[in-house]
Amino acid sequence: MAFKVFDLQCGHGHVFEGWFNSHDDFDAQRERGLICCPLCDSKSIDKKLSAPMLNVSGSKAPAEPAARAVPGSLPPAHAQAAALQHLREVLRKTENVGERFAAEARRIHHGDAPERPIRGVATHQEQQSLAEEGIAVAAIPAMLDDDRLQ
Structure with missing residues (x-):
């Protein structure tokens, strides 16, 4: 096809x-x-x-393909769309606390603030410090962390 x-x-x-x-x-x-x-x-x-x-499925592959699809995987555009859809859901379901991210994550971790999903800005050093304290964080590229994407 x-x-x-x-x-x-x-x-x-x-x-x-x-x-x-x-x-x-x-x-x-x-x-x-x-x-x-x-x-x-x-x-x-x-x-x-x-x-x-x-x-075209079944056609010969180019001599030097840039990337190969894994059998049974989504086509690249579909995988990208699925990943972006997931990111939009994350943005929709989290509170943007901006520059207060590290402090707010600590407050939540220690029970001084209500438990809730947050996102914001943290330096690499702040991320490492949070991880050392047992506070799990995941980085989202700044260009994708945009409230307009919601």
Whole structure:
């Protein structure tokens, strides 16, 4: 089965890939509101100008592929969309405490503040110090920690 891979862009300027059976398939899915931006959930989607790319199963691989898909794995665009969807859920379900992150994480850990999921900004040294105290933290790239993505 062959898929057409299109570069798509939402009304907010986020660019992502979409895999479709045909141009008509893209148009039909867009009209029915089935296509949305994996970053902001916008349904205002347009195709960007791009070189055509076909993903044809069973065809010979390029001599030097840039990356190989793992059998049974999601196509790259779908994996990216799933990861971004998960990130949006994390942003939606956490309180942004900004520069107070390390202090607030300690307050929660010691029972001096209500237990709740938080996110914010911490230096590498603050992250290490929290880890040494047994406070689990995970870094999210600053460019992705944006309340507008919710």
